[in-house]
Amino acid sequence: MVQIHPRIERLQPYAAGTRPDPGIAAIKLNQNESPYPVSPKVEQAIRSSGAELLREYPDSGCGRLRAALSELHGVPAGAILCGNGSSELITLLYKSFLCENDTVAVPDPTFGLYATAAALVGVKIVSVPTDDDFRLEPGKLAEPSPQAIIIANPNAPTGLYVEAEQIERLLNDFRGLVVVDEAYIDFVPEGTSVIGLTKRYSNLIVLRTFSKAYGLSGARIGYAVADERLIAAMAKGRETFSVNAVAQLAAEAALTDPAYTSLTVERINRTHEAFRAALTDTGWRAWPSFTNFLLATPPSDGPTAQEIYQRLLDRHIYVRYFDAPRLSDKLRISIGTDTEMKTLLEALSDAGA
Template identity: 40%
Template sequence: MTRVRPIVERMHAYVPGEQPAGGRVIKLNTNENPYPPAPGVIAAVAAAASADLRLYPEPSAKPLREEAARCYGVRPEQVLVGNGSDELLTMLMRAIVGVDDIVVFPEPTYSLYDTLVTIQEGRSLTIPFPPDFTLPPALWAAEGQLMMICNPNAPSGSITPIATIAELASGFDGVVVVDEAYVDFAPASATALPLLGSHDNMIVLRTFSKSFSLAGMRIGLAFGHPDLLAQIAKVKDSYNLNRVAIVAGVAALVEIAWMQRNVARIVTSRARLCERLAGLGYDVLPSAANFVLARRPGEDQGPVQAALRARGILVRHFATDRLRDALRISVGTDEEIDRLLTELGALRQP
């Protein structure tokens, strides 16, 4: 006798990257920022640890919505907050996707999309990326309630010009979600935020987990038309962002220059990592994110991942036909990258 919905019993859960419990491990597997958050963020979090923690937070995280609106040039009613952008994805699916409704996205991409569609008993219409990871032409003919575009894409790091996204959204009757978790590592022109004024069917997602070094806080933002966000907010959890996270998010935006300096360091290290990986015989896709996808065509990289793990270095391997010959490697500090390259070089020795 089962006590859960049949779809839940049948489905495969989302598998997050490994999070070791302590120890001297180089973590290059979950695209966390190798540098700490701004000093003002740490101070604000410490100050928030007060007797006021007995009180519920402001239900809509108004201080954070107002600061995000100021920072990104929109109105507060165009901002919805979540417990990470993953919760915002869940809210979108709850509000938009019903039984047998179609969600369209290219693949491979962020695997949580398909998991959330399954929970709603919807249908994923997946369209394979071509080898260069440009958007597949079949997307333009696709129909559905929701379309997901991860930009820059994970796990490829590839970027789609916003003119292409605008064209795609103009021809799609449903809601187009542009997941910009990694956009701060791309050129400034990469964001779809300027398209919101002309596309009321578009939602742009951001996270504080990557560029702002706040993965442990779980803070996400959704930008879109106020009417659409108001409908989505109906299905959010009550008090979904805690008091400390709200304070941390505001402080991070106030000190956004700190984040931008860290991003510049990561972009420089990314170029160096790509060059050195190529020297070790890997095919490395151009990346606009804080990670790279490195391939050895025809060679399963699972054993390489396992060997690196045994040496205290975590990278991500996806055991799928399309990605079996690839490693996704987060951009760490230069010292971490040097250690990775040394170990990879040793593994390549006959």
């Protein structure tokens, strides 16, 4: 019998969220996807390329895309590495900079994939509790003396944002690896990315994705920005052709249409605020998140979060329920179209919530 590695035997896989069965008309608000189509420029680029794009191997180095990102962020192309979504890059940075039994400090709660990826390579996660309102003091993550710190900013599943100044204070005091995952940064009004800090702090890695604001979840493409020495190290361990040709083409085209991306973000943010106001009017507590989702607790005199989750599933409305400490009495709800959120509010009323 073939032996399975003990780490794999023990591993609890990351739960990506329930998907509707094929052919089911559903409202899918559980994976923080964009409710709007991709930019017309993306669609046109893919249509124009045709099936011929699939015949040859893609550019392993994502040269054109990195050049476009270099211009966008004002950093050298050599300071950027593209990957098969942020998920590949998270695993890659563990493999590149951490040894077995090293520790990584993360807020509690946060994105579950950080722990799953750590378990794959024998890295230990130290969870540092956020306060009663899920707010994070970045400096507390350094207290366990970890080799690395990961901050999702805004955080998932809470949606709360840490100011760039707080992260810079952490960088001034902590000499280990600091990873800031900015998957949702585009939804923060006047929010400041810390990508510019990678020029001054050689221990900082910033992760970004095309899955959220750009609406390219299905393309699976993200990128890391860091000191060129760190990027070169990560590039050594990366799968040779991990970013396929269609994904590269889609991301390049998306970057040429910033007006469309801004409009999409504005629409989502508007719907977010309207939905949050309507939800709180019915007795829910909803955290003031800066993302394309919100975390909310139903009224205590009605059905539980888990019961509501199931009742919504019965109506083919998909939201996210986490059976985990501090989250089991809450639902995470992605922001869809105005029509979808109205339908959800009606369904919640019918469910007694």
